[in-house]
Amino acid sequence: MQRPLARALGAVLIVIAAAIPAGAQDKPRSGGELVFVVPSEPPSYDAHQEETFGVIHPMAPHYSTLLRVDPTDKTGTKPVGDLAESWTASKDGLTYTFKLRKGVKFHDGSEMTSKDVKASYDKIIKPPAGVKSLRKDMYDSVTSVEAPDSNTVVFKLKWPESSLLLALASPWNWIYKAEIIAKDPHWYETHVMGTGPFKFGEHVKGSHWVGKKNPDYWDKGKPYLDGYRAIFISASAAQVAAVRGERAMIQFRSFSPPERDQLVQALGNKIAVQESPWDCLNFVSMHHEKKPFDDKRVRRALSLALDRYEGSKALSRITLVKDVGGIQVPGTPYATPPAELEKLAGYGHDIAKNRAEAKRLLKEAGVPDGFSFTFKNRGIPHPYEPLGIWLIDQWRHIGLSVKQEFIEASAYHPMLKRGDFEVAMDFQCGFIVEPDLDLARFVSTSDANYGRHKDTAIDDMYIRQARTTDIEERKKILRQFEKRLLDDEAHVIYTLQWHRIIPHLAKVKGWMITPSHYLNNQLDTVWLSE
Amino acid sequence: MWKYLFKRFLLMFPTLFGVALLTFVLIRVIPGDVVELRYSGDRGAVSQEVLDKERARFGLDRPLWKQFGTWVLGIARLDFGESMWTGAPIWQEIRLRFALSLQVAIMATVVAVALSIPLGVLAALKQDTWIDYAVRIFSIAGLATPSFWLGIVFILLLLIVFHWLPPMVYTPFWVDPWENIKQLIWPALAVGYRYSAVGMRMTRSAMLEVLREDYIRTARAKGLVQRLVLARHALKNAMLPVLTVIALEFAFLIGGLVVTEQVFNLNGLGLLFVQAVAHRDYTLIQALVMLVAGVFIIVNFLMDVGYAWLDPRIRYR
Numbered sequence: 001m002q003r004p005l006a007r008a009l010g011a012v013l014i015v016i017a018a019a020i021p022a023g024a025q026d027k028p029r030s031g032g033e034l035v036f037v038v039p040s041e042p043p044s045y046d047a048h049q050e051e052t053f054g055v056i057h058p059m060a061p062h063y064s065t066l067l068r069v070d071p072t073d074k075t076g077t078k079p080v081g082d083l084a085e086s087w088t089a090s091k092d093g094l095t096y097t098f099k100l101r102k103g104v105k106f107h108d109g110s111e112m113t114s115k116d117v118k119a120s121y122d123k124i125i126k127p128p129a130g131v132k133s134l135r136k137d138m139y140d141s142v143t144s145v146e147a148p149d150s151n152t153v154v155f156k157l158k159w160p161e162s163s164l165l166l167a168l169a170s171p172w173n174w175i176y177k178a179e180i181i182a183k184d185p186h187w188y189e190t191h192v193m194g195t196g197p198f199k200f201g202e203h204v205k206g207s208h209w210v211g212k213k214n215p216d217y218w219d220k221g222k223p224y225l226d227g228y229r230a231i232f233i234s235a236s237a238a239q240v241a242a243v244r245g246e247r248a249m250i251q252f253r254s255f256s257p258p259e260r261d262q263l264v265q266a267l268g269n270k271i272a273v274q275e276s277p278w279d280c281l282n283f284v285s286m287h288h289e290k291k292p293f294d295d296k297r298v299r300r301a302l303s304l305a306l307d308r309y310e311g312s313k314a315l316s317r318i319t320l321v322k323d324v325g326g327i328q329v330p331g332t333p334y335a336t337p338p339a340e341l342e343k344l345a346g347y348g349h350d351i352a353k354n355r356a357e358a359k360r361l362l363k364e365a366g367v368p369d370g371f372s373f374t375f376k377n378r379g380i381p382h383p384y385e386p387l388g389i390w391l392i393d394q395w396r397h398i399g400l401s402v403k404q405e406f407i408e409a410s411a412y413h414p415m416l417k418r419g420d421f422e423v424a425m426d427f428q429c430g431f432i433v434e435p436d437l438d439l440a441r442f443v444s445t446s447d448a449n450y451g452r453h454k455d456t457a458i459d460d461m462y463i464r465q466a467r468t469t470d471i472e473e474r475k476k477i478l479r480q481f482e483k484r485l486l487d488d489e490a491h492v493i494y495t496l497q498w499h500r501i502i503p504h505l506a507k508v509k510g511w512m513i514t515p516s517h518y519l520n521n522q523l524d525t526v527w528l529s530e
Numbered sequence: 531m532w533k534y535l536f537k538r539f540l541l542m543f544p545t546l547f548g549v550a551l552l553t554f555v556l557i558r559v560i561p562g563d564v565v566e567l568r569y570s571g572d573r574g575a576v577s578q579e580v581l582d583k584e585r586a587r588f589g590l591d592r593p594l595w596k597q598f599g600t601w602v603l604g605i606a607r608l609d610f611g612e613s614m615w616t617g618a619p620i621w622q623e624i625r626l627r628f629a630l631s632l633q634v635a636i637m638a639t640v641v642a643v644a645l646s647i648p649l650g651v652l653a654a655l656k657q658d659t660w661i662d663y664a665v666r667i668f669s670i671a672g673l674a675t676p677s678f679w680l681g682i683v684f685i686l687l688l689l690i691v692f693h694w695l696p697p698m699v700y701t702p703f704w705v706d707p708w709e710n711i712k713q714l715i716w717p718a719l720a721v722g723y724r725y726s727a728v729g730m731r732m733t734r735s736a737m738l739e740v741l742r743e744d745y746i747r748t749a750r751a752k753g754l755v756q757r758l759v760l761a762r763h764a765l766k767n768a769m770l771p772v773l774t775v776i777a778l779e780f781a782f783l784i785g786g787l788v789v790t791e792q793v794f795n796l797n798g799l800g801l802l803f804v805q806a807v808a809h810r811d812y813t814l815i816q817a818l819v820m821l822v823a824g825v826f827i828i829v830n831f832l833m834d835v836g837y838a839w840l841d842p843r844i845r846y847r
Contacts, residue, residue, distance in 0.1 A: 206797040245695025410562025
C-alpha cells in the first residue's frame with residue numbers, strides 16, 4: 001500500500017526540483033493556447049467589487065494594475081511596476097509620485113493616461129453612490145489621488161503607510177478607462193476593457209472564458225501565448241480528470257496532496273509540481289464573553305494542547321495544510337523566525353511539557369476534568385473537517401470533551417457574526433502577504449473580530465506597525481503583537497498554514513507559484529514549450 | 531375526450547401556484563442568503579453596511595408577501611427577473627443550459643427505449659429461460675448502479691485504457707456534431723442504462739400480464755401471426771405503464787442530473803441548480819423549480835393525451 005505513495009512522493013520531489021531551474025533557464029517560445037481550470041466563476045466582471053478568485057483567474061489577463069507583485073518572486077511580496085514605470089516617495093512618506101509608461105493602449109485602441117489611473121483609484125477609494133468597493137478600507141490613509149500631467153499620478157497620504165506600495169499592487173485594482181467610468185460606473189460589471197496582455201474573447205456562463213493575445217501590449221514580445229481558455233469546473237474530481245486527461249494544463253488555486261499524488265503517478269514526467277506555503281489559515285476563535293473562554297488561562301491551555309509539529313506531518317498527507325507558522329506566512333519578510341516561534345505557547349517541541357502546563361492552567365482557572373463544549377466548524381471537506389477532527393483529538397489529551405458541529409457554508413458566517421458559538425473555526429485568506437492585510441481582523445473594532453476581544457494594546461500595536469517605515473522596527477512590533485495575540489492573551493489559536501499545491505503539465509513554463517492564489521494571474525510571462 | 535384534456539389543462543395552474551408558494555417559502559427557511567455568501571469570501575470581513583445595501587438592492591429587506599407578490603406578477607408576465615448572483619436575466623442563464631440538458635435527456639431516452647423495450651419484451655416472451663435471467667440480471671444491475679458512479683467508471687476507463695477524456699466544453703450539435711457526440715454520448719449511456727433498467731422491468735412485467743389476457747388468447751385463436759399479436763395487441767396495451775415510467779424519467783432528466791453533470795462537467799440545468807442553491811440565488815432557484823415543475827406538468831399532460839390515445843376507455847369516459 002505504501003509503495004505507490006512513496007513512489008508518487010519521490011516523483012513529486014524530483015519534479016519540483018527539476019521544474020524550477022528548467023523554467024528559469026528555458027528560452028520562451030511564442031504561440032499556443034493555455035487551457036486552465038477555474039473552480040469558481042465570476043459573479044460580475046468588476047474586480048473592485050468582488051471577492052472571489054473566480055474573477056481574478058479568468059479575467060486578470062485583460063487588465064493591468066498600477067503596480068504588481070513581481071511574477072518571479074516566490075514570496076509574492078515584492079512590488080514592481082506594471083503601468084507605473086518608476087516611483088518616488090517623499091522623505092516624510094506622505095507623498096508618492098508614480099511615472100506611468102508611455103504608449104500603453106486600452107483594448108479599444110485609446111491611450112491610457114494618468115486620468116484613467118486616477119479615475120480607477122477614485123472609484124476604489126471613494127466610490128460613487130450605489131457603487132460597491134470592497135477594499136476601500138485599505139486606503140484610509142490616502143487623502144487624494146492627483147494627475148498633474150498625463151503620465152504622472154500622485155498619491156497624498158494623511159500618515160505614512162508601510163503597506164502602501166503592496167496595497168497599490170493589489171491584484172483587484174484593475175485600471176479602467178476614465179471616460180467609461182464617468183459615463184457609467186456600473187459598465188465594468190458587465191463588460192471587459194483593459195490594457196492587459198490579453199483581449200476578451202468570449203464568456204459562456206458555466207462553461208468557459210476565452211482570452212486572445214493583445215498585439216498592442218506595452219511589453220513588446222509579450223505575451224507569449226496566442227490566447228487562453230479558462231474552463232469552469234466546480235467538482236474537484238472533474239478538475240483532476242481534466243488535467244490527467246490533458247484537457248487542461250493547470251489549475252491556479254490548489255489541489256490536495258492525494259490529488260497531486262494521483263496526477264504525478266498517472267502522468268509521470270509529463271507533470272511538474274510547484275508548492276508553497278499559502279496565505280490562508282484556519283484559526284480558532286473563542287468567544288470572550290462566554291465562560292470559561294473569557295479566561296486567558298483557558299484559551300492558552302487550548303493552544304498549548306496542540307502538537308503542531310506532529311499534526312503537520314500527519315495532516316499534510318491528506319489535506320491542504322503544512323507549515324507551522326506565526327502571524328505571517330513562513331518564508332516571507334515578516335515571518336516569525338523558528339527560534340522565536342518556539343517560544344510561543346503551544347509552539348514548543350516538548351508536547352508533554354506543554355500539555356502538563358495546559359492542565360495546570362485549566363485547573364487554576366477552575367475548569368473541571370472532562371469539561372465539554374461544542375466546537376463549531378464549517379461544513380467544507382478541506383481542510384476544515386480534518387483540522388476539526390485533529391483539534392478535538394488534541395484537546396482530548398488535556399481532558400476536554402469536545403463535540404464538533406458542522407455548520408453549512410452559507411450559515412457559517414452569520415453564526416460567527418451573531419456570536420452564536422463558544423469555540424469556532426475561523427479563517428482568513430489574503431491576496432498579498434502583508435501584515436496590514438492579514439492582521440486587520442484582530443483589531444478590537446474589526447467587523448471580523450468574531451471572538452469579541454477588546455484589547456487596546458493589540459489595537460495600538462497594529463497602528464504602530466502599519467505606520468512605521470523602518471522595517472526592523474516594524475518586525476519588532478509585529479513580534480510583540482504576535483506574542484500578545486497568540487500567547488499572552490491567546491485571543492485566537494492558529495492552526496497550521498495552508499499549503500498550496502499546483503501540479504501542471506510540464507510544458508507550461510514561465511509561471512511561478514506564490515503564497516497567494518490571487519497573484520500572478522496576468523499570464524504575460526507564461527509560455528508553452530510544446 | 532376534449533373535456534377530459536381541458537380539465538387536465540386547467541389543473542396545471544393551481545399546481546404551478548402551489549409549487550411557486552412552496553419553493554418561495556422553503557428556500558427562505560434555509561439559513562444564509564445570497565448577500566452573505568457573495569461577500570463572505572476569503573477575507574470574510576465585509577462591513578454590515580455593504581451587506582445591508584445589497585439586501586436592499588435585491589429587495590430582500592421587504593416583507594415576504596410583497597416579495598412573493600412581485601415575483602408571481604413577474605411570472606405572469608413571463609419575466610423571471612435577474613439572477614441575484616450574476617445579475618444576468620434568468621432566461622439567459624437558463625437558455626444556455628437548457629439545450630444541453632434537453633439533448634442529454636433525449637439521448638438518454640433513446641438509449642433507454644432502445645434497450646428496455648426489446649429486452650423487456652424478449653424477457654417476457656422467454657420467461658424463465660437463460661435469456662430472461664440474463665435480462666433480469668442486466669436490469670437489476672442497472673437499477674443498483676447510480677448513473678454518476680457509472681459515469682466515473684467510464685471516465686476512469688477512458689483515461690486508463692485510452693488515455694483520452696471526453697471534451698470538457700459543450701459544443702452544440704449544429705456547430706460540430708462529432709465533438710458534440712464525443713462529449714454527450716458518455717453521460718447519455720451512463721444515465722440511459724439506469725433509465726433503461728426501470729423501463730426493462732416495467733416492460734417485462736406489463737408484457738407478462740398482457741400476454742395472459744383473454745384477448746391475446748383470442749387473437750392467437752383467430753390465427754393471427756405472433757408478430758401481429760405482439761405488436762398490435764400485446765405491446766400497445768403493455769405500453770401504458772411503460773410510457774408513464776419513460777415520460778416521468780424524461781422529465782426528471784431535465785433538471786435532475788445533478789451529480790452526473792458534475793462528473794462529466796456538463797454545463798446543464800442540474801449543475802446550475804446546485805450552484806443556485808449553493809449561492810442562495812433565490813430568483814434563479816425559483817425559476818428553475820418552476821421550469822422543472824412546468825416540464826413535469828407538461829409531460830404529465832402529454833401522458834394523459836397518450837393514455838387517451840392508447841386506451842379507448844379513457845377516451846370515451
